[in-house]
Amino acid sequence: MNAGIRILLAEDHTIVRNSMAMLLSSYGFVVVGEAETGQEAVEKALLLRPDLILLDITLPDFDGIEVTRRICADWPQAKILALTMHSEDVYLIPFLEAGGSGYVCKSAADRDVLSAIESIMKGETFVAEDGVKALLRVHSHANNIPAVPGPEMLSERERMVLKLTARGYTSREIGDQIGISPRTVETYRSRILVKLGLEHRYELVEYALQHRIIEPLSG
Numbered sequence: 001m002n003a004g005i006r007i008l009l010a011e012d013h014t015i016v017r018n019s020m021a022m023l024l025s026s027y028g029f030v031v032v033g034e035a036e037t038g039q040e041a042v043e044k045a046l047l048l049r050p051d052l053i054l055l056d057i058t059l060p061d062f063d064g065i066e067v068t069r070r071i072c073a074d075w076p077q078a079k080i081l082a083l084t085m086h087s088e089d090v091y092l093i094p095f096l097e098a099g100g101s102g103y104v105c106k107s108a109a110d111r112d113v114l115s116a117i118e119s120i121m122k123g124e125t126f127v128a129e130d131g132v133k134a135l136l137r138v139h140s141h142a143n144n145i146p147a148v149p150g151p152e153m154l155s156e157r158e159r160m161v162l163k164l165t166a167r168g169y170t171s172r173e174i175g176d177q178i179g180i181s182p183r184t185v186e187t188y189r190s191r192i193l194v195k196l197g198l199e200h201r202y203e204l205v206e207y208a209l210q211h212r213i214i215e216p217l218s219g
Contacts, residue, residue: 005121006032008050010041010067011083012060020054020083020109027114038062042070045078052101052117057084057091065094072099079120083109092127096202102126115170122186125201127168151211153195159213161188165201166208 007029011017021031033048035041038059045053053071057064064082071078081102082095092103101120104112116126151159157178164174171182171189180188193199196207208214 005029005052005117006048006050007117008033008035008041008044008048008053010035010038010044010053010059010064011056012036013056016056016106020113023110023113024054027117029117036060038064038067038070041067045071046074049075051079052120053078053080054083054113055080057082057095064100065091065098068095068098068100081113081116081120081126083113093202096125096127096200119170122171124171124186124189127202127205151213154192158188158192158195161185162192162204162208163213165189166205166214 005028007024009017009020009024009031011020011034017034017036021034024031032050033044035044036059038061041053041055041059055064055067059067064084068080068082071080076099078099079101080099081104082091082100083104083106084091085106095103102116102125104116104126119126151162154162160178161174164177169177171185174185175182189201189204192204196204198204198207205214
């Protein structure tokens, strides 16, 4: 199912880049280009128009957030997955707001990258477990979340999908838990976003926290 999906790999460390290229190839993806700097990543992304850009968040000239802004300014449909050593709040939300599609820590890349790419290619935003925890920490210190419709307008099944999504489960994992197909989970999630007036998957985490559907992390 991954055959033909074209990926641009932007990573300044040669060993890491080679390892990621091998991992992607083993899954059947096609690495159509590689970049070592932010400027090179922008230029190759706009030239090659890959299906997905796998982007190190910290590149030598400018960071992945700025790379994402520059790419999305000319190509808003770009799908960009951040690959990083960090799960700090300072990177996650600005990256998503810049137009990023997902966020995977290098330490868990071999576990999460396939799920992340599959989710992003379906139009979802992928936030791995570490990223969800970062959003939870942000919420524990924030009081400026805008008002949105309450959860009472959601069906019981929709509230369950919302809860499990906010906890970081994939569509397949949610489907297994509640006995529906991953495609049906995605349909529910899209309906939830429309009902609540939201656009991105990570906003569902903030919503679930605001309405105490899930609890923030302590500490």
